[in-house]
Amino acid sequence: MKHKVTMQHIADTLNISKNSVSQALSGKGGVSEETRKLIAETAFQMGYIYPQGRVNKMNDRTGCIGLIASDYAFAQKNFFGEIYLEIEQEVAKRGMNLRIQSIHQEAIDRLSLPRFLEDQQIEGILILSHLSTEYINTVIKTGIPTVLIDHHHPNIQADCILTNNRFGAYDAVQHLMDLGHREIGFAGNIRYSPSYYERLEGYRMALEDHHLELNPDFIIKDAKEEMDAVLRQLSRMKQQPTAWFCVNDALGFLFNSGLQQFGMKVPEEVSVCSFDNGQLSRMATPTTTSIEVNLKFYGIKAVEQLFWRIEHRGQPFMEILLPTTLIQRESTGVCNRVGQLV
Known part of the structure; x- marks a missing residue:
């Protein structure tokens, strides 16, 4: 007993x-x-x-849920904006109010929490994307139930709602292999986000499962989302892969355009596949094949998990992985060549 x-x-x-x-x-x-x-x-x-x-x-029942994120995350309206709107609707369905606070870099550095957190004016907190690990742990120490959205870290003990980045990247590379590609490049800044590192792991997993040798010359792990930087990186390569997997749509857009500036036809000579299925993948010429993340489901599951956590504070923390879907467009085609010089 x-x-x-x-x-x-x-x-x-x-x-x-x-x-x-x-x-x-x-x-x-x-x-x-x-x-x-x-x-x-x-x-x-x-x-x-x-x-x-x-x-x-x-x-005390405050009737309020908090949502915090960095200035950068709130600025990404095409991705995080849709998640935020769904969160707002889901919280309202439960008869509660959503309090939102953008966290400036200075506040992150000083570990300064919003007043509604300091004064315990909310019943639960959602953290959208990544702040510093130390800052997130400072939030958690308030004792207010916390759920992370699109971020996790071994040193953070909290529930997390995440994209299945490894399997999504695996599907992207599998798609390129199904088109006959065997020399596939990777582009992303893996230090920026755990999600990007996990997408590199999915890329590697797909190559290993198909007994393809990993070519380090085809892997860009510090890619910057700037056209000049992309052009410099492409110009340094002695040989081009027949296809590129980019960790997000911004890089996919830049590689799509940059390769064409080097005189290569997309997808006739090189294919490009990206991740997130955001607006940039649809604006590119040609349009970019991308891995879709169900952003509305992100918001629904985050609120659902937070309300569960409020009622089950002593239960083990969970990471919930949301599935992805490949959206095929014009930027990926059948491989017609082996890797060539730029």
Whole structure:
């Protein structure tokens, strides 16, 4: 039979006095803000049940959910904007309000949290894309249930809603192989995001499964999303692969255009496949084959998981992988050559 968790149990766990625990959980003064948050978080984790009539400030029903992201993420309206709109609708369906805060780089560096987080004015928090690991952990230490969207890290203990990047990249490379390509390049900045590193892993997995040798000369792991940088990288290559897999649509757009500036025809001489299926993949000439991410489903699952976490604080954290779909367009075609000089 499971024993009832008491204030003394919490005090013993934290090696502090029972009086400090009582003051913190009743919302009274006498303990620092940092200690109060630590006690509240420990109480949640241990399954402490508050006596009737006693209200923990962290458990007050505020009717609000928070959403934070970097300035850069909020600026990516074609990708994160659609996720945000779905989140707003899903939160409203549950009769709650969404509070949004853009996090400037200065705040990230200073580990400065939005006021609604500091003052415990929300019941749960969604973090869109990546901030620094230290900043995200500072958010988590408030004890407010947290769900990450399109980001994770081994040093972050929280639920995460993620794209199945490895399998999506695998499908992209598989598509190119099905068209007869055996010399396939990779382009992305794997230090920028865990998602891009995982797409490199999916690329490698596909090559290995088809017993194709990995050519390091065809892998660009520090690709910049600038035309001049793409042209420089292409010009340094002694030989061009017959196809490129790019980690996002921006790079796909730039490689599509850059290769044509070098006089190569897409897809007759070189194919290009990208990831995200955003606006740039449809604007490119020729239009770019891309891996689609269901952005609306991202928002739905994030809100669903956050509300589940609010009610199940002591359960193990989960990473939920969302499937992808290959959208074939004009930029990929049957391989008609072996790799050639630029």
